[in-house]
Amino acid sequence: MLLSTHSQTVDDNYVLVASLDNVRNLSNILKAITFKDHAIFNATPNGLKVTVEDSKCLQANAFIQAEIFQEFTIKEDSVGFQINLTVLLDCLTIFGGSTVAGVTTALRMCYNGYGYPLTLFLEEGGVVTVCKINTQEPEEPIDFEFCSTNVTNKVILQSESLKEAFSELDMTSEVLQITMSPSQPYFRLSTFGNSGNAHYDYPKDSDMMELFQCSKTQTNRMSLLKPSTKALALSCKVSVRTDSRGFLSLQYLVRNDDGQICFVEYYCCPDEEAEEEY
Amino acid sequence: HLPAMDCVVTGGNVKVLAKAIHSLSRIGDELYLEPEDDGLALRSVNSSRSAYACFLFSPLFFSRYTVPCGHAFRCKMAIKCVQAVFRSLSSLDKTVEKCHIELVGEKSRLTFTLHCKHGLMKTHNLSFQDSESLQAVFDKDSCSNVLRAQPRLLVDTVLHFPPALEEVSLSVSGERVLFRNYVEEEPAKAMLTELSLSSDEFEHFAVGAESSITFCLKELRGLLVFAESTGLPVSVHFDLPGSPVVLSVTDSVLEVNFVLATLSDDLNLRNHNNNPKRARSPPPADDFLNDDIDSYLIAMDTSELPGPSNAPAQRSNHRLEAQSPVANHRLESEEAEEEETGDTERPPNKKFRSLFFGSVCPTDSQLTNQTATSQEVLASDSEDDAQAASP
Numbered sequence: 001m002l003l004s005t006h007s008q009t010v011d012d013n014y015v016l017v018a019s020l021d022n023v024r025n026l027s028n029i030l031k032a033i034t035f036k037d038h039a040i041f042n043a044t045p046n047g048l049k050v051t052v053e054d055s056k057c058l059q060a061n062a063f064i065q066a067e068i069f070q071e072f073t074i075k076e077d078s079v080g081f082q083i084n085l086t087v088l089l090d091c092l093t094i095f096g097g098s099t100v101a102g103v104t105t106a107l108r109m110c111y112n113g114y115g116y117p118l119t120l121f122l123e124e125g126g127v128v129t130v131c132k133i134n135t136q137e138p139e140e141p142i143d144f145e146f147c148s149t150n151v152t153n154k155v156i157l158q159s160e161s162l163k164e165a166f167s168e169l170d171m172t173s174e175v176l177q178i179t180m181s182p183s184q185p186y187f188r189l190s191t192f193g194n195s196g197n198a199h200y201d202y203p204k205d206s207d208m209m210e211l212f213q214c215s216k217t218q219t220n221r222m223s224l225l226k227p228s229t230k231a232l233a234l235s236c237k238v239s240v241r242t243d244s245r246g247f248l249s250l251q252y253l254v255r256n257d258d259g260q261i262c263f264v265e266y267y268c269c270p271d272e273e274a275e276e277e278y
Numbered sequence: 279h280l281p282a283m284d285c286v287v288t289g290g291n292v293k294v295l296a297k298a299i300h301s302l303s304r305i306g307d308e309l310y311l312e313p314e315d316d317g318l319a320l321r322s323v324n325s326s327r328s329a330y331a332c333f334l335f336s337p338l339f340f341s342r343y344t345v346p347c348g349h350a351f352r353c354k355m356a357i358k359c360v361q362a363v364f365r366s367l368s369s370l371d372k373t374v375e376k377c378h379i380e381l382v383g384e385k386s387r388l389t390f391t392l393h394c395k396h397g398l399m400k401t402h403n404l405s406f407q408d409s410e411s412l413q414a415v416f417d418k419d420s421c422s423n424v425l426r427a428q429p430r431l432l433v434d435t436v437l438h439f440p441p442a443l444e445e446v447s448l449s450v451s452g453e454r455v456l457f458r459n460y461v462e463e464e465p466a467k468a469m470l471t472e473l474s475l476s477s478d479e480f481e482h483f484a485v486g487a488e489s490s491i492t493f494c495l496k497e498l499r500g501l502l503v504f505a506e507s508t509g510l511p512v513s514v515h516f517d518l519p520g521s522p523v524v525l526s527v528t529d530s531v532l533e534v535n536f537v538l539a540t541l542s543d544d545l546n547l548r549n550h551n552n553n554p555k556r557a558r559s560p561p562p563a564d565d566f567l568n569d570d571i572d573s574y575l576i577a578m579d580t581s582e583l584p585g586p587s588n589a590p591a592q593r594s595n596h597r598l599e600a601q602s603p604v605a606n607h608r609l610e611s612e613e614a615e616e617e618e619t620g621d622t623e624r625p626p627n628k629k630f631r632s633l634f635f636g637s638v639c640p641t642d643s644q645l646t647n648q649t650a651t652s653q654e655v656l657a658s659d660s661e662d663d664a665q666a667a668s669p
Contacts, residue, residue: 164373167365195405196359196402196403196404198362198400198403199399199400199402200399202398203399205397206396206398
């Protein structure tokens with residue numbers, strides 16, 4: 001009530017207005033991609049896409065469809081800006097991170113367009129906080145050119161078992177090697193650390209394996225993918241795909257507090273280093 | 279390649295194995311692994327060689343145990359690497375169905391393969407170094423004092439001592455066992471804690487003579503952590519101060535021995551002589567019916583206390599000779615690694631003499647007929663290290 005009264009007078013100036021009864025439906029998913037300070041926001045009538053990149057070899061995208069929002073109004077085909085994600089998250093969680101039963105923080109997010117700050121109205125229990133965060137010129141996110149027609153291997157795993165493997169990964173290893181193959185070991189995560197190497201093998205008939213489509217044996221080496229563990233922690237399913245160039249796509253299916261589905265996606269380009277001995 | 283060892287651990291025993299490794303990590307940084315015909319020995323020793331632990335798993339512990347006969351193989355590796363194989367200790371029994379351990383000498387790889395639920399298989403290939411054998415020479419059967427108790431009793435006892443406490447003193451006399459914290463500096467500045475247990479709290483209480491020994495508490499805790507999880511009683515074998523104390527846990531498929539050096543006589547006496555009145559007053563009765571506690575406490579307050587300058591140079595050269603090789607076997611002591619310099623800041627474990635490690639007959643882990651003076655502490659042979667296979 002409080003929020004809508006306030007914004008009625010200035011509604012006309014906004015190019016983007018998005019409201020949520022529960023701000024966690026946005027903040028949680030953003031936490032899954034916060035491995036860098038800055039993020040590129042892109043809003044279309046379909047919803048919100050937030051992109052974070054790291055040195056041109058890792059990219060994370062969070063998708064929050066328009067249907068997730070209680071109100072999603074956009075006056076242009078595409079609205080984009082760059083913003084400090086850490087600051088944004090601090091504001092979104094300004095009423096504290098803990099969840100008390102029945103109490104949610106409401107959000108109204110408003111953007112006037114190019115050059116204007118992003119305005120956030122947050123309300124909990126009658127208390128309203130207004131935040132204005134400066135925006136920057138949006139950079140064009142890298143197009144990893146990962147298309148489904150080029151996919152050589154694809155598996156869908158339940159996140160639970162992958163979480164265990166990721167939590168045990170040998171941190172002294174510089175790379176994480178992902179092997180996908182139509183034959184043994186089917187799906188394997190490997191590390192090469194100071195004490196030796198370790199392999200985590202998931203057979204294709206495991207009850208954790210929801211889909212297994214591998215056409216040829218491929219081995220990809222990535223840096224440890226630590227940023228993606230937050231997304232993994234939130235998700236219930238993960239799809240792992242590789243294409244003919246050796247690029248990796250990880251897609252995480254995340255259910256928010258209201259049971260609605262959102263997606264987080266990570267793209268990695270393969271490690272350039274020479275192959276190590278097995 | 280014929281493996282030097284090929285064995286499988288199933289079900290709840292995987293957790294026992296993991297807990298044993300965890301327990302050994304409290305002693306030293308390296309794990310010594312030696313597959314023998316009579317079982318798999320896992321050992322560790324601390325850097326000053328004043329604490330040693332050995333877990334001997336009989337072939338019955340395993341669902342499969344294969345060791346090519348006559349092929350003596352010993353290796354060692356950083357214990358942290360082996361601990362990394364067994365993460366989430368508490369849920370191991372729910373997630374791991376079996377653990378296959380294979381040691382292939384020619385490849386210098388020790389492979390742990392964990393078969394987990396949902397078909398997940400975790401394989402760890404660890405590199406190791408060849409090593410000399412590590413076996414402390416001791417004979418617990420000849421100790422004059424033997425106590426045995428449920429681990430819970432000892433766990434509850436050490437709970438009362440601060441976690442930072444280095445050494446604890448154990449005294450037996452008549453019908454009582456006393457645990458005290460060992461205090462080096464002026465007792466007036468320290469908090470003194472004393473716990474008294476009656477002999478009937480022990481499953482077995484055989485005391486030859488009044489005795490008091492002081493040893494490292496951290497290492498005792500290392501054993502208790504393991505003992506408590508198995509629920510097996512802990513036996514304590516000891517003699518006079520300076521002789522090591524042997525703590526054991528045994529069942530039909532497993533034998534655990536922790537051998538800890540104890541402070542020599544003069545160091546022990548100094549602790550007890552700090553409070554001459556205290557040493558003489560009787561321990562308070564369990565029922566607190568008499569006033570002895572008050573006088574006891576007062577005695578501690580008013581007794582004469584030697585200052586730091588009194589620290590004697592007692593750590594040197596007190597060699598305990600075996601009186602006869604056959605009748606009186608005990609762990610020989612060697613000179614302390616460093617001479618006493620009156621420095622009270624010395625790390626505690628250097629107070630303890632190095633345990634004696636004899637050269638080994640692989641099939642005989644008990645003391646054989648050896649005279650003390652002919653043996654030497656084994657150090658890692660630099661030649662062996664150089665030959666150690668690299669990953």
